[in-house]
Amino acid sequence: MPKKHATRSTTQDASSERKTAQYADQSVMTGTGGEVHQSAGGETPVLTTEQGIPVADDQNSLRIGARGPTALEDFHFREKLFHFDHERIPERVVHARGFGVRGYFENYASLADITKADLFQRAGERTPVFVRFSTVAGNKGSADLARDVRGFAVKFYTKEGNWDIVGNNIPVFFIQDAMKFPDLVHAVKQEPDRGFPQAQTAHDNFWDFISLTPESMHMVMWIMSDRTIPRSFRFMDGFGVHTFRFVNAEGKSTFVKFHWKPKLGLQSVVWNEAVKINGADPDFHRRDLWNAIQMGDYPEWELGLQLFDEAFAEQFAFDVLDATKIIPEEDVPIRRVGRLVLDRCVDNFFAETEQVAFGTLNIVPGIDFSDDPLLQGRNFSYLDTQLKRLGSPNFTHIPVNAPKCPVHHFQQDGHMAMHNPTGRANYEPNSWAGGAGGPRESPEKGFHSYPAAAEGPKLRIRSESFADHYSQARQFYISQTESEQQHIADALTFELSKVETLAIRTRMVSHLLNIDQDLAEHVAYGLRLKEMPNPADAARPTQEHLQASPALSIQLNGPASFTGRKVGALVTDGVNIDILRALKTALKEEGGLLEIVAPYVGGVEASDGSWIAAVQQLQGAPSVLYDAVVLLPSADGVEELGQEPTARDFVADAFAHCKFIGYVDAALPLFSKAGVLDSRDDGCITLEGPEGCAAFVATCRQLRFWAREASVRYGARQGV
Numbered sequence: 065m066p067k068k069h070a071t072r073s074t075t076q077d078a079s080s081e082r083k084t085a086q087y088a089d090q091s092v093m094t095g096t097g098g099e100v101h102q103s104a105g106g107e108t109p110v111l112t113t114e115q116g117i118p119v120a121d122d123q124n125s126l127r128i129g130a131r132g133p134t135a136l137e138d139f140h141f142r143e144k145l146f147h148f149d150h151e152r153i154p155e156r157v158v159h160a161r162g163f164g165v166r167g168y169f170e171n172y173a174s175l176a177d178i179t180k181a182d183l184f185q186r187a188g189e190r191t192p193v194f195v196r197f198s199t200v201a202g203n204k205g206s207a208d209l210a211r212d213v214r215g216f217a218v219k220f221y222t223k224e225g226n227w228d229i230v231g232n233n234i235p236v237f238f239i240q241d242a243m244k245f246p247d248l249v250h251a252v253k254q255e256p257d258r259g260f261p262q263a264q265t266a267h268d269n270f271w272d273f274i275s276l277t278p279e280s281m282h283m284v285m286w287i288m289s290d291r292t293i294p295r296s297f298r299f300m301d302g303f304g305v306h307t308f309r310f311v312n313a314e315g316k317s318t319f320v321k322f323h324w325k326p327k328l329g330l331q332s333v334v335w336n337e338a339v340k341i342n343g344a345d346p347d348f349h350r351r352d353l354w355n356a357i358q359m360g361d362y363p364e365w366e367l368g369l370q371l372f373d374e375a376f377a378e379q380f381a382f383d384v385l386d387a388t389k390i391i392p393e394e395d396v397p398i399r400r401v402g403r404l405v406l407d408r409c410v411d412n413f414f415a416e417t418e419q420v421a422f423g424t425l426n427i428v429p430g431i432d433f434s435d436d437p438l439l440q441g442r443n444f445s446y447l448d449t450q451l452k453r454l455g456s457p458n459f460t461h462i463p464v465n466a467p468k469c470p471v472h473h474f475q476q477d478g479h480m481a482m483h484n485p486t487g488r489a490n491y492e493p494n495s496w497a498g499g500a501g502g503p504r505e506s507p508e509k510g511f512h513s514y515p516a517a518a519e520g521p522k523l524r525i526r527s528e529s530f531a532d533h534y535s536q537a538r539q540f541y542i543s544q545t546e547s548e549q550q551h552i553a554d555a556l557t558f559e560l561s562k563v564e565t566l567a568i569r570t571r572m573v574s575h576l577l578n579i580d581q582d583l584a585e586h587v588a589y590g591l592r593l594k595e596m597p598n599p600a601d602a603a604r605p606t607q608e609h610l611q612a613s614p615a616l617s618i619q620l621n622g623p624a625s626f627t628g629r630k631v632g633a634l635v636t637d638g639v640n641i642d643i644l645r646a647l648k649t650a651l652k653e654e655g656g657l658l659e660i661v662a663p664y665v666g667g668v669e670a671s672d673g674s675w676i677a678a679v680q681q682l683q684g685a686p687s688v689l690y691d692a693v694v695l696l697p698s699a700d701g702v703e704e705l706g707q708e709p710t711a712r713d714f715v716a717d718a719f720a721h722c723k724f725i726g727y728v729d730a731a732l733p734l735f736s737k738a739g740v741l742d743s744r745d746d747g748c749i750t751l752e753g754p755e756g757c758a759a760f761v762a763t764c765r766q767l768r769f770w771a772r773e774a775s776v777r778y779g780a781r782q783g784v
């Protein structure tokens with residue numbers, strides 16, 4: 065019987081039927097269905113399967129007949145789909161959205177007097193680091209400008225092992241005991257029945273939990289402040305949060321709190337801007353860091369230490385083991401001991417940013433824990449979650465997690481083991497001689513825990529020294545400028561307006577009454593509460609005598625520089641080339657950037673006939689993407705722009721967000737369209753000649769024209 069299946073001779077192989085096609089710059093081969101085939105040759109290697117078998121056709125699976133079923137024996141197709149189907153690993157249970165970069169830490173001087181940690185021994189020594197910035201609540205694909213705490217985790221690859229400062233951009237936390245962490249995270253994430261809202265605290269469950277957790281009130285002030293809507297990762301603080309110990313060679317312990325201070329200064333956006341940035345560029349923060357590093361504009365932070373002893377801890381008004389409290393810089397000044405420079409983007413996002421595993425338990429000789437109950441719980445949690453997330457106890461074999469110092473131990477096997485011991489000894493003690501016996505402990509070099517005294521009855525109890533929930537919340541609030549206080553009141557009003565249950569809104573106001581009467585009244589007014597509740601019963605009365613700490617304000621600690629910031633220049637054909645050049649020069653001298661926004665991305669023809677390429681098309685570049693804007697249309701060009709709602713928004717938003725606006729007279733119709741022609745103020749600056757451009761850039765050092773805010777703000781305070 066002849067076989068039913070027609071066999072194809074080699075001359076009938078599909079590859080012999082390819083044709084050449086031209087797609088603009090690309091000359092390609094196409095197959096019988098018009099699909100594109102690109103072949104190996106020259107420096108282009110041959111595509112293989114994971115088993116190393118060369119692949120002839122990566123466009124078509126193996127079929128029985130041109131329109132028939134796919135053959136099960138197609139090992140290439142099977143392997144490709146198999147691998148793809150398993151590409152994802154679980155996202156982090158918190159801090160899922162993050163961005164990692166590499167760099168180094170450099171000491172200013174030896175810290176041998178306070179710690180024997182090897183990385184701090186020698187002035188000028190550099191230790192490689194990996195840093196991951198993150199948001200806490202949102203899923204991996206959420207937007208960067210969520211109102212949220214930012215993670216600031218630093219892994220130091222020291223010569224004596226990996227040390228991680230797994231910190232945040234806020235120096236306090238919501239809870240005092242790690243036992244409450246699952247409740248906090250459940251409450252903040254999407255509500256379990258409906259699966260939303262995404263990356264937001266503005267919902268009932270969060271505020272229900274918070275309003276029944278008075279220890280969180282200090283953190284509430286921080287998260288409702290502009291700290292949770294930073295302009296860039298480059299313009300925010302980092303904090304180790306907990307009290308740690310330094311231990312020197314003599315075994316003397318000093319308590320330490322870690323701070324990261326950005327060299328570019330602090331800066332945040334305003335809430336209305338954050339909401340719009342999330343639409344215009346959900347990757348705003350990661351793009352900003354990526355671009356800065358790609359341009360060689362490496363962001364830097366200084367490592368600051370607050371050092372104190374038992375005697376200070378004893379007399380300090382709060383417990384240094386309570387992670388809901390700070391030690392004001394005015395009480396214990398910050399000593400700056402080195403700089404963190406981030407100078408390299410990752411080569412592969414998954415391999416490094418996704419797979420990096422930080423943990424508070426990763427410490428090195430010379431550094432130790434305190435008994436902060438939150439820290440103690442974290443020390444358990446990170447290792448536990450990473451086994452689940454990375455799928456194997458061998459995650460230290462992944463290059464981003466592997467120490468850069470010699471590693472010798474008897475741990476073995478497990479999924480994906482990459483560094484496998486050789487030889488016979490996989491236990492100790494053993495009697496195999498010399499190197500054959502494997503590594504041994506070292507009392508001299510090894511890690512010794514600080515012998516802190518600890519004894520007492522076994523109790524489930526919260527220390528009474530943790531019971532003051534409002535005093536530092538009040539101190540934070542009174543340390544803010546009036547504009548920052550308004551932002552806090554507005555944020556609370558916004559968030560609680562999204563809470564459907566009136567009782568929860570009211571309960572929150574009852575706590576605010578223990579922080580600041582004025583704040584509580586403004587929020588109550590903004591919510592239109594019919595009746596003011598009584599203040600919540602406080603475990604300890606608010607200490608109203610605590611002085612303001614100016615170091616806690618962002619606006620009071622601005623950088624007085626426009627370095628690292630960006631001006632968006634809205635241009636049309638006929639743009640005044642002299643002004644454009646002068647601006648570029650002034651910004652370059654300041655260390656800032658000018659980005660051209662035009663009606664068409666192809667660019668515009670300038671007044672001298674030269675061609676100016678645009679980086680952005682107007683539709684895709686609202687003014688929220690810039691720190692300041694300049695309006696440089698020509699008299700003809702402005703007419704076309706006037707037809708564009710996005711041009712009107714460009715100006716109206718820049719004005720409403722208190723940005724500095726530089727302009728030429730031809731731009732006046734745009735102010736008019738935006739409805740702010742007669743509202744122009746000292747933050748709106750005409751650009752005349754090179755001196756005018758330099759003066760504009762110098763004015764931009766104030767970052768925002770806050771004096772305008774009262775006139776453009778629509779918030780809880782209006783009418784009060």
Ligand code: HEM
Pocket residue numbers: 155156157158159162196197198214215216217230231232236237241242243245304305306387420421422438441442445446449450453
């Ligand atoms: C001061 C309080 C805390 C801070 C500053 C903090 C900071 C961080 C940071 C920065 C990350 C992201 C790490 C990364 O980029 O890979 C993270 C992840 C995480 N944190 Fe915390 N956290 C705090 C409290 C806690 C507590 C109390 C727990 C549990 C008891 C906890 C459990 C976790 C877990 C499970 C992850 C995910 C880790 C991973 O999958 O790699 N955190 N935390």
